[in-house]
Amino acid sequence: MKKRVAVVFGSRSVEHEVSIITAVQAMNTLDSERFEVIPVYVAKSGVWYTGDALKTMDSFRNLANVSKIAHHVIIQPFDGRSTLAVQERRSRFLRAQPALIPLDIDIALLCTHGTNGEDGTLQGMFELLGIPYTGAGVTGSALGMDKILQKQMYVSRGIPVVPYVWFTRKAWTDAPDKCIDDIERQLVYPVFVKPANLGSSVGITRAADRASLRTALDVASHFDRKLLVEQAIVEHREVNCAVMGNETPVASACEEVFSTHTFLDYDAKYKVGYKATPGTDGTHRKAEARKVPADLGDDLTQRIQQLACQAFTALDCRGVARVDFLIGASGDVYVNEINTIPGALAFYLWEAIGIQYRDLLTRLLDLACEAFEDRRSNIVSYDISDLLTGGLQGKSGTKHI
Ligand SMILES: Nc1ncnc2c1ncn2[C@@H]1O[C@H](COP(=O)(O)OP(=O)(O)O)[C@@H](O)[C@H]1O
Ligand SMILES: [Mg+2]
Structure with a gap:
């Protein structure tokens, strides 16, 4: 039996277009002996689509056309378990509700970059759906998207990062001169100013003096509530x-x-x-x-x-x-x-x-299944009677996924 792999891509992110390239190429490379590809495209509007037409680059030349060539995907509880389902197109003649057909996904290959896809939010949804997914889990994804929390984790492990200062947007708007004084005390120009989250260099500016630092912080503060200033490494x-x-x-x-x-x-x-x-x-x-x-x-x-x-x-x-x-x-x-x-x-x-890329994808899907099985082996709920009778040692807890 082939595994049904949902290749998830797009998403409401500045890296939407890059994600389409990553996904189309992965769909064309996956081992077709072992896997059946189900494209799941998240449009910039946040609407989810599926359909074979979404396997080729040509379908994305005009993003507005996607809704005409693809079917809606919705999240629907089936037999007590949430799952992804495809909504049939509404007939022009029938007034009945269109049918919902479960997509029966075994595993999700996440090809989303940036916000709403690489930051733990989508990962959290697949956790709730009980569907294995590739890549980092909720925590790793969230830490990976936050340039400040990430640095703090590295520093705690002795991993070298460039000297940096950070503060909130509120701190910046309330007392800009104090923020700039703090930066100038700890770093020397030039510096890089970045919103903590985002990517693709959006909102990132190099500042060589106090005036450009002020502008750079104003720019970055439009993109995130946490602002990072880093020592620039020249040459x-x-x-x-x-x-x-x-x-x-x-x-x-x-x-x-x-x-x-x-x-x-x-x-x-x-x-x-x-x-x-x-x-x-x-x-x-x-x-x-x-x-x-x-x-x-x-x-x-x-x-x-x-x-x-x-x-x-x-x-x-x-x-x-x-x-x-x-x-x-x-x-x-x-x-x-x-x-x-x-x-x-x-x-x-x-x-x-x-x-080879094909083997990398197979390995990535295998790793996702291994991680899923590992999580599934956790005991996540106990009857109170178990706790009272020392059931913790007896491992008689109820497993839930
Ligand atoms: N501290 C730094 N010193 C020198 N160059 C930097 C520094 N930080 C960022 N850059 C430059 O800016 C680019 C974008 O910064 P990065 O932190 O990688 O943001 P993004 O998440 O947008 O990729 C880097 O690829 C590098 O060219
Ligand atoms: Mg980068």
């Missing part, structure tokens, strides 16, 4: 390394990313071809701006691979993630951020060490 190199596994993660090859921009802002990433643009046949057209493997030498490569695994573990991640590093001119290494659902699932970093 840095950017190196990324992917990690795969659950309890015992392993590292991929490292890549170096080059850019002619001051920093990789949204335009550099997505409009001038920075992002790896994989062919729909699963092949990878190398973007000029990245080199795999990076020229780092054995020692630095190993250090980065080790730190990537430590960062992955520090956030309690699962499946596949990509850890991004900044390397200073004197070879000082800092973890910049983790992407718990990396663009193209970082398959090109695994291909570089001999793991």
Whole structure:
């Protein structure tokens, strides 16, 4: 029996379009002997769709057309268990309610990037649905999206991060001069100002003096209620390394990313071809701006691979993630951020060490099932009588999923 895999993508995120590329390419690559693909597309409006038409890139040339070629997906309780169901199109002649047909999903392959998809919210929904899903769980995803909480976890594990200061939007609007004084006491210009959450460099600005810092904080404060200011690493190199596994993660090859921009802002990433643009046949057209493997030498490569695994573990991640590093001119290494659902699932970093994309996807789905079974073995509810009669030792609790 083939496993029915819901490939979930889109979502209300600034990385919506990138997610479509990740998903279409994954749908075309999945092992068709073992898996049956069910596309589940979350439109920018938040409406969910399915249908075979959503397996090809052409269907997304005009996003407004999707509602005409696809079926609504809704969450519906069936036999006491919530599940995803597809709603038949309403007939023009019948006034009856359209039928709901369960999608019977065995597992979800999450290809969503950014807010509402990579931040723990979607993961939480699949937890409630009782459907295994790929990648980090609720906690790991949420930590991975919050640049401040993430740094605090790294610091607690001795993982190097650039010096930083953070405060809330309220602190900024109530006392801007005090915030700027605090920053200037702890950091030197230039600095990077970032909203704690988001991604794709939206709301991120480099500031070289007090006036531009003020503007940068005003900009960032439109995007999030927590603001992060980081020491800029000048003349840095950017190196990324992917990690795969659950309890015992392993590292991929490292890549170096080059850019002619001051920093990789949204335009550099997505409009001038920075992002790896994989062919729909699963092949990878190398973007000029990245080199795999990076020229780092054995020692630095190993250090980065080790730190990537430590960062992955520090956030309690699962499946596949990509850890991004900044390397200073004197070879000082800092973890910049983790992407718990990396663009193209970082398959090109695994291909570089001999793991084909198809096998990576199979492994990712297997890891999701292993994690699900592991969670299912937890006892989550007890009868009060068990507790009173020492049932905790007897393991006579009721298991719920
Ligand atoms: N502290 C820093 N020093 C130097 N460059 C930085 C620093 N922080 C970010 N950058 C640059 O800005 C880009 C975007 O920042 P990042 O934190 O990765 O945000 P995003 O979540 O949008 O990818 C990085 O890829 C890098 O080019
Ligand atoms: Mg980044």
